[in-house]
Each structure stands twice: as structure tokens, then as C-alpha cells.
Amino acid sequence: MNQPKRYLNIVSEMRDMIREQNIRPGDRIPSERELAEKLAVGRSTIREALRSLELLGLIETRRGEGTFLSEPRNHRLVELLSTFVLQDSKSHEDVRETMCIHETAAIQAICGTDAAKLPVWDSFLGRLEAHDFKREDFVRELMVLSGNRLSLKIWFLLKQYSGNPYDGDVSPEEKKLLTNILQAIEEQDAEAAIRGFKAWSSVLTKGENKEWR
Amino acid sequence: MNQPKRYLNIVSEMRDMIREQNIRPGDRIPSERELAEKLAVGRSTIREALRSLELLGLIETRRGEGTFLSEPRNHRLVELLSTFVLQDSKSHEDVRETMCIHETAAIQAICGTDAAKLPVWDSFLGRLEAHDFKREDFVRELMVLSGNRLSLKIWFLLKQYSGNPYDGDVSPEEKKLLTNILQAIEEQDAEAAIRGFKAWSSVLTKGENKEWR
DNA sequence: TTTTTGAAAGTGGTCTGACCACTAATCTTT
């Protein structure tokens, strides 16, 4: 009978251990030798599990010191997979399209509520006037305002995975366009807002940003 | 000086090797012992690299046979993302809503193409008539037809976390409703299709499935 | 006493060699 691989058990056992003992990012994890003894496996098996987690950026190892739980911002999943998976252009297209799905859904959600009347909305408008306002800030703000944190997280991860389509500053011409989108949202005209957003976004990606420079 | 870890070098060397030798998904990779000799490192180092890639789903190992390059559809991007994306923001409502985002986007996508004229569409209609057609089958079929595999994967994952809102068989009354949705899609009337879908889905979740039993 | 030094203990990084469990190809027997 083909047995399940031990190192995979170790991976999940370690996840449980981290949760049960409430180990926080930055904290130290028991040493490889300790883990091997405690879990009754060889050290090399422990290492196979640890190296897997390390490649994902979930843990950090410092020779001579020990192994530590990583800060979530250091998780490397996205970067890693992009180096292996991104060669397939179809996948890349899927990523871009899925991002767009979340973005338009966010706009739809905002239009469906009275979010445009909340104080955060005013602060949004104010920040748009700042001279160093980035394109990414605009979209992220929309995602946050949608109120769906899961959607926001997925979007954020996809963004890194897609090579940052919203890189760069907002030019004065663009600012007018964005203001129109916000106005449409304020009037709860989802259709117009989405139309405007898609126009802006398609110019960014297909036009290689030339129009705005 | 703290030297870079060898197993990381191995990871990238293997990526290069795969590209240069044009190894395709399903093909066999040199054995661990061969790689160890060729790259002049210990077998355990090779294994640390291989186990990392295996956790990502980039390779597959079969004891007694060898190590093989995985099909891209087996990559574990989404699964791994979920293990720590869903941890803190796993509000059930967000999950359900995000699922819905992907579902409506799928319908929208199908309506935008001529998918309803493809042979797969007929097979879809045929399967709907089967007596053991599950609700989940209906939605999954839509997700597949959208053509966005990433979106499909995300949806599939969310489904597991959401307590399977589409559990159960399709009742005869339901079948009429679903047929209407499909007809709207066939006529490329996205708005009507989505309206119909949301009506069906909201009855399922809020009505606790009572109406259909 | 305070500071410096350095030896020891502990940790991750790597290699080697040895089994085991399993598969597939080969050889042997029927």
C-alpha cells in the first residue's frame, strides 16, 4: 500500500502546533532536532517539511539561531509561482481577468450601499487630489470600500502575481476620468461607473500607458 | 559570511534544466541520485528542493517509478493561498459573497461569447435531464464554461469553505428555473440570466432548501 | 571590579551510507 508521505503530515502537524501554542510571527519554532524527537521522525524528514515551508516564505531560518515564523508580508507564494507558472500566457490572462472580476464587483457593491456618504469617502476624494496619488491607490481604495475583505485579499495577491498593472502615478488627464467614475458611484450608477473604470483600465494595459505621459 | 542555501540553487537550476531540455508536463525528471551526482550535491539536498516543488504541486513523485513534471492544472496556487488568506478574514458572509462574485462573472463571460453554440453546451443540456443531476454540477458547469480556470479554482475552494451551499439534487420544479437561466444565457441576455441565478441561489441559502423538498 | 577572551553548547546546512517499500523490466519455469 502506498503510504501517505510523512513530510506532509509534518507540515500539517506543524500548522496545528503553531496554532495551539499560539506562536506569533517572529517567534521561534522548536529546533529541528527537538521536532524530530517530539514527532518521532528523522531529522531529514523534518527538514523536508521545513524547507517546503521556507520556500513559501512561511518560516525563516537563521543558521546558528533557529527557525522563526515569518511575517505574513514575507510570504513568497505569489512570486514563486509566477516564476514557474506565469510562462503560460493563458494563466496570465486568467489572472488579469480575475482581478477585473473583483474590481467590477467591488464597484457594484459600493454602488449598492450608501458608502459614498460615509466619512471615508470624503477622505478618499481628498487623497485623490494629492500630487503623489498612485493608480494602485485608487483601485485599492475601491476594493477596501467594497467591504469584502476576502475579495480584497485575493485581489491584492493577484495584483502582485500579475506584474502590477496599476503601476505609476495618476496624471492630471487621468484624474478627470477617475473623478467621473467616482461621481457615477456617488449617484449609484453602477453601469456607468463600471464602464468608465473599464475604459480607464483597458487604456492602461493595452495602451502601454503612453496616452497618459 | 552566511552562504546562500544550496537547495534554493537547486530549485532554480532545476527550473533551467526543465526549460532547456524542454521537459513537458507528464515527463519524467532524472532520479534523485542522478541529479545529486550531476549537480554535485548530496541526495538530501536534492530532496529538500524536490519536496518544496512537490508541495507547490509543480512536480509529482511516484515511489518506485520516479519524479514527474505536473500538469499545470495540478498547481496548488489557490489551495496554498487559501490556507493563510482565509485564516483571518474568513467571515462566512465574505466567502459566500465572493463565491457569488465569481458565479455571476462566469455567467457574464458565457453570455459574452458564443459558448452556448458549442457542443459542450448540448452535453450540458443533456446532463441536466439526468435524474441524479446535482445542484453543484449546474454551477460548476457554468464555471467551467466561463473558460477562466483560475476563477474556477478559486470558486471550487470557496465552496469547500462555505459549507457547500449547493448540496443536494435538483428537484423537478428547480429544473424549470434552471432551464430558464440557460435559455437566457443562450439568448445572451446576461442581465436576465444573472437575475434568475440570484433568485435561485438566494432561495437555496436563505430558504434552507425547504421549498424544494 | 570591569572588560576581554575564548571555550562550549546549541542551531541550521550538508553529506554519506544504509535500509525499506514499491514498480517495472527481465528471466525462469511451467
Next chain:
DNA sequence: AAAGATTAGTGGTCAGACCACTTTCAAAAA
């Protein structure tokens, strides 16, 4: 020719040994 047994090759795991490095702390020097 077919069925069974052998064997070579593969991944899975373990134990033990070094190495390079960091921290600690006690001994030596100031």
C-alpha cells in the same frame, strides 16, 4: 506462450557525522 519469480532502479526514511555560525557564560586579563 503464459505464468511466476528475480532483479535493478526508484522514492521514503533514518542515523550519524561534520561544518559554519550564533549565543552564552565562565575564565582570564585589564
